[in-house]
Amino acid sequence: MEKIAVIGAGSWGTALAIVLADNGHHVNLYGRRNDQIQEINDKHTNEKYLPGITLPHNIFGLSSLRHAVEDVSTIVLVTPTKAMRQVLSDLKQLLTKKVTIVHASKGIEPETHKRISEMIEEEIPSEYLNAVVVLSGPSHAEEVSRRMPTTVTVSSNNANAQELIQDLFINSNFRVYTNADVIGVELGGALKNIIALGAGLADGLGHGDNAKAALITRGLAEIARLGTKMGANPLTFAGLTGIGDLIVTCTSVHSRNWRAGNMLGKGKKLNDVLEDMGMAVEGVRTTKAAYQLAKNVGVEMPITEQIYEVLFNDKDPKTALDELMARGKTKELEDFSEKLFL
Numbered sequence: 001m002e003k004i005a006v007i008g009a010g011s012w013g014t015a016l017a018i019v020l021a022d023n024g025h026h027v028n029l030y031g032r033r034n035d036q037i038q039e040i041n042d043k044h045t046n047e048k049y050l051p052g053i054t055l056p057h058n059i060f061g062l063s064s065l066r067h068a069v070e071d072v073s074t075i076v077l078v079t080p081t082k083a084m085r086q087v088l089s090d091l092k093q094l095l096t097k098k099v100t101i102v103h104a105s106k107g108i109e110p111e112t113h114k115r116i117s118e119m120i121e122e123e124i125p126s127e128y129l130n131a132v133v134v135l136s137g138p139s140h141a142e143e144v145s146r147r148m149p150t151t152v153t154v155s156s157n158n159a160n161a162q163e164l165i166q167d168l169f170i171n172s173n174f175r176v177y178t179n180a181d182v183i184g185v186e187l188g189g190a191l192k193n194i195i196a197l198g199a200g201l202a203d204g205l206g207h208g209d210n211a212k213a214a215l216i217t218r219g220l221a222e223i224a225r226l227g228t229k230m231g232a233n234p235l236t237f238a239g240l241t242g243i244g245d246l247i248v249t250c251t252s253v254h255s256r257n258w259r260a261g262n263m264l265g266k267g268k269k270l271n272d273v274l275e276d277m278g279m280a281v282e283g284v285r286t287t288k289a290a291y292q293l294a295k296n297v298g299v300e301m302p303i304t305e306q307i308y309e310v311l312f313n314d315k316d317p318k319t320a321l322d323e324l325m326a327r328g329k330t331k332e333l334e335d336f337s338e339k340l341f342l
């Protein structure tokens with residue numbers, strides 16, 4: 001049994017706290033709102049984020065980050081990407097010994113185009129950092145919290161830490177694989193949210209399954225194109241953190257990104273959509289980051305470009321999808337095998 005801190009008491013942080021608690025660990029779940037922490041400790045629920053779920057009694061809510069990370073050697077970060085720099089800066093004041101930092105968030109930072117593991121390595125001094133481990137894969141909190149079968153991947157440059165974190169999380173409902181391709185695992189998890197916004201848009205416009213399959217498949221091609229250019233193993237995109245997460249996020253009603261895209265497709269404005277959601281819709285910021293990054297490194301990402309135009313230049317969603325269909329002729333295999341794998 002280990003004492004573990006989970007930072008971020010939203011839907012995914014709470015679901016991962018449940019997995020760790022089911023495995024017998026003492027879980028300090030840190031959240032900023034006192035009323036929410038009181039609810040976690042008194043009623044063993046987190047109704048706003050996981051309605052109808054009773055939390056195990058070995059999850060302890062804490063509203064002090066200092067107390068949450070006291071005496072732990074593993075910290076799991078699960079805040080939205082936009083809060084990551086602030087959390088890391090708060091955290092580094094409090095560390096007194098080396099820790100392993102696991103992150104389970106999915107995004108890329110606009111302007112810097114950094115992955116989350118890069119932000120962690122930048123912000124936390126190396127004397128306090130044992131290893132950084134990424135946890136990613138097709139996994140909606142709503143199902144994980146109900147102990148429904150789920151598979152994920154953990155990834156680290158530190159093979160020993162990667163296996164220790166696999167052992168910490170794995171159980172009969174939550175199967176954990178390893179994959180040492182940190183770049184591919186992080187980029188697959190972040191970039192699929194852009195395509196899920198597109199799948200939601202298409203559904204909101206009343207398009208069918210054919211359009212969805214096209215977005216998933218051609219979305220994977222452009223994710224893999226950018227990912228490979230950034231140094232990922234192309235085969236990672238055929239795995240859980242690539243096509244696996246793309247499928248679940250583009251097809252599940254649980255997906256925040258799909259739901260946001262769906263509302264946009266039905267004519268709602270972005271600000272109203274984000275207000276209605278009240279939860280992290282990571283694909284919006286990641287679209288901006290990926291659009292900028294793709295331009296910088298000279299990678300073609302036609303779906304991402306159209307989603308960017310809809311989100312940030314108020315382009316009509318129907319025009320955006322029509323323009324994807326009207327692009328110049330291209331070869332599917334040449335695009336995939338010659339440009340991607342060579």
Ligand SMILES: NC(=O)c1ccc[n+]([C@@H]2O[C@H](COP(=O)([O-])OP(=O)(O)OC[C@H]3O[C@@H](n4cnc5c(N)ncnc54)[C@H](O)[C@@H]3O)[C@@H](O)[C@H]2O)c1
Pocket residue numbers: 007008009010011012013031032049078079080081083086087104105106107139140141142278279280282
């Ligand atoms: N929800 C899922 O099923 C799921 C699954 C896999 C990965 N993720 C990823 O996990 C991350 C979190 O998503 P979520 O769905 O849990 O979001 P959420 O909106 O449900 O919860 C986010 C939580 O982070 C808290 N938070 C925000 N800023 C904070 C800060 N500075 N310090 C501490 N807490 C802060 C919020 O108060 C909220 O409780 C995202 O990157 C998302 O892509 C989510």
Ligand SMILES: O=P(O)(O)OC[C@H](O)CO
Pocket residue numbers: 106137138139140193196245248249254255256257258280281282
């Ligand atoms: O609900 P979403 O769209 O944020 O997706 C959550 C997870 O990343 C799915 O694996």
